[in-house]
Amino acid sequence: MQSLTLNHRSVEFPSQVLLQVENLRKSFTLHQQGGMQLSVLEGVSLTVNAGECIALSGASGTGKSTFMRCLYANYRVDSGSVWVKHEESWLDLCQLAPHEILAVRQKTMGYVSQFLRVIPRVPALDVAAEPLLELGVNIDIAYNKVKYLFRCLNLAERLWQLSPTTFSGGEKQRVNIARALVVDYPILLLDEPTSALDASNRQVVIELLQERKNQGCSLIGIFHDEEVRSQLCNRELIFNS
Ligand SMILES: Nc1ncnc2c1ncn2[C@@H]1O[C@H](COP(=O)(O)OP(=O)(O)OP(=O)(O)O)[C@@H](O)[C@H]1O
Numbered sequence: 637m638q639s640l641t642l643n644h645r646s647v648e649f650p651s652q653v654l655l656q657v658e659n660l661r662k663s664f665t666l667h668q669q670g671g672m673q674l675s676v677l678e679g680v681s682l683t684v685n686a687g688e689c690i691a692l693s694g695a696s697g698t699g700k701s702t703f704m705r706c707l708y709a710n711y712r713v714d715s716g717s718v719w720v721k722h723e724e725s726w727l728d729l730c731q732l733a734p735h736e737i738l739a740v741r742q743k744t745m746g747y748v749s750q751f752l753r754v755i756p757r758v759p760a761l762d763v764a765a766e767p768l769l770e771l772g773v774n775i776d777i778a779y780n781k782v783k784y785l786f787r788c789l790n791l792a793e794r795l796w797q798l799s800p801t802t803f804s805g806g807e808k809q810r811v812n813i814a815r816a817l818v819v820d821y822p823i824l825l826l827d828e829p830t831s832a833l834d835a836s837n838r839q840v841v842i843e844l845l846q847e848r849k850n851q852g853c854s855l856i857g858i859f860h861d862e863e864v865r866s867q868l869c870n871r872e873l874i875f876n877s
Pocket residue numbers: 664665666674676694695696697698699700701702703875
């Protein structure tokens with residue numbers, strides 16, 4: 637067991653745990669509907685160990701994406717905690733200042749969103765290398781790592797120096813995956829990472845993610861694809877309306 641004190645609270649989790657969600661509650665205020673409160677998460681808890689893959693499952697509209705956004709601290713929660721093992725400390729993401737959240741995102745928690753945000757004129761190589769460069773990694777090392785991932789993901793070499801603005805959905809998705817895998821994050825959040833891919837590229841992504849799992853990375857994701865779920869996931873967290 638590891639015991640640390642932070643934010644006036646002592647937390648203790650077994651050493652294999654990387655993420656601990658406690659009693660998370662999130663509601664939305666619908667301002668356009670007379671300030672009506674929509675309660676989406678009503679006390680969700682989850683423990684994730686190193687090397688585990690958890691699928692967030694359940695019908696449409698039950699709160700899977702909302703939960704993911706809370707895990708990445710995109711949403712302010714009503715109550716509850718998201719404890720993350722960041723370097724050797726336990727931090728509650730729900731209590732952190734913006735610059736501390738940024739540090740967790742840079743080193744500990746990667747996120748593969750469904751859609752790549754692209755900037756015209758920035759080449760795919762730079763888009764994918766950016767998270768490593770922000771960590772101060774030498775540019776040649778960063779480019780080599782991205783090139784390795786692009787090759788694994790069958791992204792045609794003629795595209796590497798082009799901005800992904802005009803790429804197909806599947807090409808953009810592979811750039812996005814390379815961008816998330818370029819850093820060895822201990823935790824990866826995945827929002828339908830293979831939704832735009834054909835079967836052979838999907839299999840490549842499954843294998844790359846399996847490799848990360850074997851190295852001890854925790855994966856938490858929304859995987860509508862049954863093939864991805866069956867090959868990767870150890871457990872499901874089922875959301876109900
Ligand atoms: N920013 C928001 N403001 C108001 N309501 C929201 C907001 N985001 C989500 N909701 C509502 O919260 C509920 C859960 O949405 P969420 O996107 O988390 O579901 P989901 O399980 O991911 O659905 P799907 O599988 O269709 O993507 C829905 O009723 C949705 O309308």
